Amino acid sequence: MAVKKIEKGVMVTLLILGGILMMVPFIWMLGSSFKPENEFTVIPPTIIPHHPTWNNYSRLFTEMDFFVYLKNTLIIVICSFVGLFLNALAGYAFAKFHFPGKNGFFYLILATMMIPGQVTMIPTYLIINKMGLVNTMAGIVLPGLVGAFGIFLFRQFMATIPTDLIEAARLDGSGEFRIFFTLILPVVKPVFAVQAILTFIGAWNSFLWPLIIANDEKLYTLSVGLSLLKGQYGTEFGLQMAGAAFMVVPIIIIFTFFQKHIIEGYTISGMK
Amino acid sequence: MREFAKQWNKNKYPYLFIAPAVLLLVVFSIVPIIIALVISFTNMDLIGLADYSNIRGVGFDNYxxxxxxxxxxxxxxxxxxxxxxxxxxxxxxxxxxxxxxxxxxxxxxxxxxxxxxxxxxxxxxxxxxxxxxxxxxxxxxxxxxxxxxxxxxxxxxxxxxxxxxxxxxxxxxxxxxxxxxxxxxxxxxxxxxxxxxxxxxxxxxxxxxxxxxxxxxxxxxxxxxxxxxxxxxxxxxxxxxxxxxxxxxxxxxxxxxxxxxxxxxxxxxxxxxxxxxxxxxxxxxxxxxxxxxxxxxxx
Incomplete structure (x- = not known):
C-alpha cells in the first residue's frame, strides 16, 4: 500500500509540474499586460507587476482600431454559424433521404477532407479575385463557410434519429424545412452545441485567410490586427501582451465553461 | 421531360438541402485542385493574373x-x-x-x-x-x-x-x-x-x-x-x-x-x-x- 501512495504522489507531482510549465506563457502574458512600459526592462523580470495599470488595454482602443477588429471578428463568427446550419442541413439530407447520386455527392464531400490547404490556397485566391471579392467580407467568409468534417459528423448523428418520427411529422402535414428546424435540430442539440463552440473558436481565431484577402484595415480581424500591432509596436511589450490577452481570455472563459461538453464531444466523435 | 419533373419533385428537398454545401465545396475545394494542377504547368504570375492571354505552358519546367x-x-x-x-x-x-x-x-x-x-x-x-x-x-x-x-x-x-x-x-x-x-x-x-x-x-x-x-x-x-x-x-x-x-x-x-x-x-x-x-x-x-x-x- 505504501508503494501505491508513493506512486500516486509521484504522478500528482509530475502532473502539477507539467501543468505549471504549460501555464507559464499564459501567466507571463496576463502579468505583463498590466505592466507599465518602464517595468519591462527590469532585471529580474517581475511575474506580477509592481504598479499594475489598465493603460495597455485602453491604448488598444485609442491608438489601435480594436473596436473595428472586434466588430469584423464577430461578423465572421456570425457567418460561420450560418455555415454550421448549412452543414447540418446537408448532413440531414445525407442521413435521412434517398436520392439519385447520394453516395457520389457524399464521397465528393469526404474527398475534400484529404486535400491539403496549401494546394487550394492559391487557386482559391485566384477564384476570389476573378469573382471580384478580394478585399470584401464575402471573400473572407465564403471559402471556409462549410466543411466536410462538420457535414460528416452531423450525418453520423442524424442517422440515429428514427425515420418513423420524421414520417409521422410528414403525415401531420409539416413542411420539410419545418421538420428540420423543429424536430431534427432539437434532437441533435448536443452535437450542435459542440460544433457551435468549435466553430466559434475557429472563427474567432481566423487569421491566414483574412490576412490574404483583406487589404483594407477596415476589414481586419482581431488576429490580423494583432499581427499588425506586433509589427508596428515591436518593442512595446505591454501593448502586445494586452492585445494577446484580449484575444485569448474570452476563448479560455468560454472553453472553461463548456469544456466538459467539448472534451466529451471529441470522445463521442472518436468512437463513432 | 415529364419523367425529369417527377424525379425533381420527389427529390427536390434533399437536393435543396445539400446544394449550398456541395456548391461551396466544389467551388472552393474541387475546382481549386484542378486549377492548381493546370497552373502548375504554366508560368502564371502577376502579369498572367492581369491578362490570362499572357499565361504560357511550360511543361514540367516548374517541377x-x-x-x-x-x-x-x-x-x-x-x-x-x-x-x-x-x-x-x-x-x-x-x-x-x-x-x-x-x-x-x-x-x-x-x-x-x-x-x-x-x-x-x-x-x-x-x-x-x-x-x-x-x-x-x-x-x-x-x-x-x-x-x-x-x-x-x-x-x-x-x-x-x-x-x-x-x-x-x-x-x-x-x-x-x-x-x-x-x-x-x-x-x-x-x-x-x-x-x-x-x-x-x-x-x-x-x-x-x-x-x-x-x-x-x-x-x-x-x-x-x-x-x-x-x-x-x-x-x-x-x-x-x-x-x-x-x-x-x-x-x-x-x-x-x-x-x-x-x-x-x-x-x-x-x-x-x-x-x-x-x-x-x-x-x-x-x-x-x-x-x-x-x-x-x-x-
Missing part, C-alpha cells in the same frame, strides 16, 4: 526547377527535421500526459485536463506575441531562467542552429492538448478487468503499462501518429508568425515556401507545383504509415 531551387531544398530538409523530431515528441508527450490524467478522477485531474488543453485553442498570433517575448534575447523569461543555472543567454529565434528547435518546442506546447484527449478517450475504453487480472498474476505498475496499456493504445497511437505526421509535413503557422522562415531560411518549411512564392513573389504557377510536391509527400507518408501498421501484431 524540374523547384528541385534545383536551394530555398526549396532547404525547406525540404527543414521539414524532414520537423517531422523526425516533432512527431515522436508530440506522440510521447501527449501519451504521457494522458496517462497522468487518467491516473485519478478527482477535481485536481479534471482541472489539469483543462490546463493541458488550453494551448491548443489559443490563437496563433497571440501565441507568437507571447512566445516572442518569452524568447526575447534581453528581457525574455527563458534567458532569465537560464541565468539561474549560470548558463549563457541564447538567441532563441535568431540563431540559425537553435531557431528550428525553438519553434518545435512552441509547436509541441500547442499540440499536446488535442492529442492527449484522443489518448484519454482510448484509455477510458480499456476494461478495468484486464488490470485486475494482471494484478492477480502479480504484475507491477510498469509491467501493466508495458504489457497492457501501451499495446491496447496501439490504434490511438496510430491515429495520433498519422495526423501529427501530416500536420508536421504541413508545418506553417509557427514559422510564419515567429520567424518568417528566417534566419537564413533556417526555419523555412515547405508550406511556408509555397505561401511565399504564391503570395509574396506572386509566382502562382511555381507555387502550385510546390504544393503538388507537398501533396505527393503527404500521400507517400500516409501509405508508408499504413504499410507499417499492417505488419504490426493485432491484439
Amino acid at each position: 524540374i526547377n523547384i528541385f534545383k531551387d536551394p530555398v526549396f531544398l532547404k525547406a525540404l530538409f527543414n521539414t524532414l527535421i520537423y517531422v523526425v523530431v516533432g512527431v515522436p515528441l508530440v506522440v510521447i508527450c501527449a501519451m504521457a500526459v494522458a496517462l497522468l490524467l487518467n491516473y485519478g478522477t478527482s477535481w485536481l485531474f479534471k482541472t489539469f485536463r483543462v490546463i493541458y488543453y488550453m494551448p491548443s485553442i489559443t490563437n496563433i498570433v497571440a501565441v507568437a506575441v507571447v512566445w516572442g517575448y518569452l524568447y526575447n534575447g534581453s528581457y525574455g523569461l527563458f534567458n532569465y531562467i537560464l541565468s539561474w543555472f549560470g548558463l549563457p543567454a541564447q538567441q532563441w529565434l535568431q540563431d540559425p542552429a537553435l531557431a528550428k528547435y525553438s519553434l518545435i518546442l512552441l509547436a509541441l506546447w500547442k499540440a499536446i492538448g488535442l492529442n492527449m484527449i484522443i489518448f484519454l478517450a482510448a484509455l477510458q475504453g480499456i476494461p478495468r478487468s484486464y488490470y485486475e487480472a494482471a494484478e492477480i498474476d502479480g504484475a507491477t505498475g510498469w509491467k501493466k503499462l508495458r504489457y497492457i496499456t501501451i499495446p491496447l493504445l496501439s490504434f490511438a497511437t496510430f491515429f495520433v501518429t498519422i495526423t501529427t505526421l501530416i500536420g508536421w509535413i504541413q508545418f506553417f503557422e509557427e514559422p510564419f508568425v515567429m520567424t518568417k522562415g528566417g534566419p537564413l531560411n533556417a526555419t523555412m518549411s515547405l508550406a511556408l515556401f509555397i505561401y511565399n512564392n504564391g503570395f509574396k513573389l506572386s509566382n502562382f504557377g511555381y507555387a502550385a507545383s510546390g504544393s503538388f510536391v507537398l501533396f505527393v509527400i503527404i500521400i507517400l507518408a500516409t501509405i508508408v504509415q499504413f504499410a507499417v501498421r499492417r505488419k504490426e501484431v493485432e491484439y
